[in-house]
Amino acid sequence: MAQFVGLDVSQKITAVCIVDEARTRLWRGQCLSTPEQIEATLCQHAGKDVRLGIETGPMTTWLVHELRSRGLDVVCLDAHHARAALKMQLNKTDANDAEGLAQIMRTGWFRSVHVKSFETHRARALLGAFRRSPPDHSAGGLESRPRHHKATFAVRSPPHLPQFVHLKSSK
Known part of the structure; x- marks a missing residue:
């Protein structure tokens, strides 16, 4: 059955x-x-x-x-x-x-949805972050937008750590 x-x-x-x-x-x-x-x-x-x-x-x-x-x-x-x-x-x-x-x-009363691959999600996340980043790349970009894509890639922050970690550029 x-x-x-x-x-x-x-x-x-x-x-x-x-x-x-x-x-x-x-x-x-x-x-x-x-x-x-x-x-x-x-x-x-x-x-x-x-x-x-x-x-x-x-x-x-x-x-x-x-x-x-x-x-x-x-x-x-x-x-x-x-x-x-x-x-x-x-x-x-x-x-x-x-x-x-x-x-x-x-x-069977449903509409199934195609789930895109991880590679497609990674490429879209990178392109979106670069597109929204400021021209001088001083603030923003990839390091300021981790929360948006955390669930897609199964990334969970431990509860005792801050949700955002600012990565400093090595200029």
Whole structure:
């Protein structure tokens, strides 16, 4: 019997819901938002033969590529279409959103989104930073915009460190 998984991803915790073809909820819970933990949770509760749905968001690129490299069937759902279906819920929680995404995967009523490669994201980040940097390159540029691209490349600052680190040029 086919199983469908919905993931509602946040920075630290991911809500997971597994349903079958008969609309029965097989398992619902949480795990850390890392590919290792998500894969372990899925293997423990559903096995690897599942269809996984994840909404577009800041961490989508990293998670989709990592989970696909681990052999999981991951579909990235357009957030606008998913939100239209999920807004009908009475209680909007992460767990209910994950179950709604799993049901969307089961029914097939979704628009899948192509996830660009890491190389494409790196090139775009570099070009965007250089385009916005001042002509004299004294302030701005790559070193002043790390936060914008942190989630895409799975970079997390430890909580005890400042979010920005200013890199001084060696002029």
